[in-house]
Amino acid sequence: MSRIYEFTVEAPPGDIITYDPVRLADAMRIDDPSRLAIEAMGSRALVTVYPSDPLADVRLPDPALLEMDERGRIWIGRYHNGRKVYVQLYDPASGSAQRLLVFGTTGAGKSTLAQIILAAMKRSGIATFYGDLKEGQSAPEALRNVDWPTRSQEGVMAQLHATWCVMKDRAARYAAAGRSKFLRDRPDPLLYMVIDEANRLLEKGAPYRDLATFYIKDIGRTGRSLGVGIALLAQAGHLDELGGSDTMRAMLKEGEVLLLRWTSSMMQQLVADGLLSPGQKLAPIPKRAGATRLISQFETEADDERPGTQGTGYRISGPYPGAKMRAFNVGGPVPTEGLDPEMLALYGDGPHACLEKAAWPVAGGAYVERLDGEAAYAAAFPKATGSTETTVARSPAPGPGQAAPGAARLTIPDRVQAALEAADGEMDAHALLEAVNADGGRPVKLGSIRNALIDLHRTTGPKECP
Ligand SMILES: Nc1ncnc2c1ncn2[C@@H]1O[C@H](COP(=O)(O)OP(=O)(O)OP(=O)(O)O)[C@@H](O)[C@H]1O
Ligand SMILES: [Mg+2]
Incomplete structure (x- = not known):
């Protein structure tokens, strides 16, 4: 079978379509659920059956394409139907930076996506402070390609403090100049604070939780119109684990949100917070793609290495929240001894942007x-x-x-x-x-x-x- 089949399903008006993707695949005799894409919205649903997993390997044709477009968007991957997945880092119309959240369980592909985002930031002239709370292991190639890398909770606290001070300084400077909004690179660059493994900073009992929460909340709230954005990548079972649910809830409601492989409690919370409608159930992402089948004890054991699904998820803040997507598979196919040349190529050889000199004294x-x-x-x-x-x-x-x-x-x-x-x-x-x-x-x-x-x-x- 090489055809793609697409069905539009409609329930009587007022009814909401709910489904169990695994049972649906079984009922349709589809052995590999990754061939099935379902987008449900209220009483309507779009069901697509592919001849093979459409997201088996999603490649970036050329690293130069990571540069932000004129609408302030970066290209990070593809939807199951081949459409491009964008994340907006800057809104030229309002002159605002964005808040970005990436959630996923361990090994879901967060740090790889972080590399795509960081490389896109570098190629777009965004000054980036990057803190990796996994001691710099998450994205080692990023460390030389951002304005200020850190690998410790203390380093990230210093970065948050500096970001906050720069934000206040810009507010004062822009007010004095009679400017009502941020204009990218005229003269200040967009500034982003990116924290990978943010859960380690914000979880209960973390040493700097309260102060980190204050900074993140305040940067998220007032940084936008000053060209100061924030991006968090975290594994979390529940929003309360991340500095108290209010912080994340505010970011979730208005920010860019990408959900990779998740836990069921996180999903319940998103529905409870109105980010997903109850009828908008997302098909869960299994750890491995491909067909599973029963194997009798009389058969020879199959060498059954099924491909992983890392990087697969949903951009729930976008126009197609229920459409399965996958971030680009970047980096070399096998782990390298040192830095990965393919990952380095993502960033390119050019210089990264730096914070404006006028703000260096306040950044400290x-x-x-x-x-x-x-x-x-x-x-x-x-x-x-x-x-x-x-x-x-x-x-x-x-x-x-x-x-x-x-x-x-x-x-x-x-x-x-x-x-x-x-x-x-x-x-x-x-x-x-x-x-x-x-x-x-x-x-x-x-x-x-x-x-x-x-x-x-x-x-x-x-x-x-x-
Ligand atoms: N889009 C993708 N396509 C294919 N493979 C991917 C993709 N994203 C990540 N991977 C692979 O998945 C593995 C785990 O990815 P990554 O380290 O980014 O996950 P993580 O969510 O940051 O995990 P952790 O919680 O351990 O930090 C890596 O080996 C990476 O090469
Ligand atoms: Mg990681």
């Missing part, structure tokens, strides 16, 4: 030096270090209009200046640390010293943007 030393870990945290939140970090991390988040934690780092540069003046010759950061910590004041860490040095010598920041 953690950004200017592209710090990670404790050093990044100390630079972003100097008040927290030396005392108990967890106290600050768990303290109430600042309200709108209030200074962010760490904004009041006023004394350390003075102390560094004093130590420099008291010294006979030149001092490196370690010698300065020793001198400052010997001045009888509050103990400080190396990152704070570095930060203070940058504040003192702002015009000659150590890392120039390409």
Whole structure:
């Protein structure tokens, strides 16, 4: 059979079509459910039967095609019917950045999709802060292709803080210039904060959960019109696991949402929140595609390596929420020793965009030096270090209009200046640390010293943007 069959099914008006895809495939004698695509909407449904799995291998013809189009969309994969799946990162009409959420269980293909999105961001001149809470394992090729990569909770907190400060700075600058909306690259670039394994930052008991939730919520709410977007990739059984359900609910309602292989509780929540209508049941994504069959003990054992379904899911915020899609299968076919050349090719050799220079001082030393870990945290939140970090991390988040934690780092540069003046010759950061910590004041860490040095010598920041 090589034909495609498409049926339109209608229930009496007022009735809602519900179905069980596995039972439907069985009733239609279709041994491989991945050949079947069902899109139900209220009393109507479109059923398509393919000769073979239409999403068996979805390839990107050319990495150059990842660049954002004039409508601010990037191409990330295909629907079962061959149509293109886009994700909008920028709305030129309103001048706004977007919020993007990608959910999926472990191994569902989130980080591979993250690479597609990050490469598209690089090719589109978007300045990107990327935090991977899987210690940099998720997308190693991304680390050299974004403006500021981090691999730790502390690094991500510093990035969120910097993003928030840049957002406030842009608001003040645009207001002073009498501008009502963000205009891409005139002069500031779009800025995105991307967090992979965001569940590790936001789950109950995570050390920075409250403050991270505040930043994500506030960036999600006010960053759009300032060209500051946020993208989270997470595995979660329930929205409450991600910083409290309100944070995600707001992002889900208005953002771009991609659902890869999911858990049933997540699905129930999406229906409960009105993101999916009860009649809009999505066919679950099995871990493996292909036909399963009963094998008698008298048959020889089949060598039955069925293909995986990673990257398959639904773009539930789009015009076809019930249409099965698959993100591009990018990267080499087999794991490589080091970085994957095919994945690197996705990003291209060109330079990545950087945050506008005007915002470097507010982004702070953690950004200017592209710090990670404790050093990044100390630079972003100097008040927290030396005392108990967890106290600050768990303290109430600042309200709108209030200074962010760490904004009041006023004394350390003075102390560094004093130590420099008291010294006979030149001092490196370690010698300065020793001198400052010997001045009888509050103990400080190396990152704070570095930060203070940058504040003192702002015009000659150590890392120039390409
Ligand atoms: N669209 C796709 N087509 C084919 N294979 C894919 C696709 N996306 C991902 N894969 C493969 O699936 C595997 C898991 O993908 P990935 O690491 O992106 O998943 P993940 O959701 O980030 O998992 P984890 O929760 O472990 O971080 C990888 O080997 C990858 O090559
Ligand atoms: Mg991953």
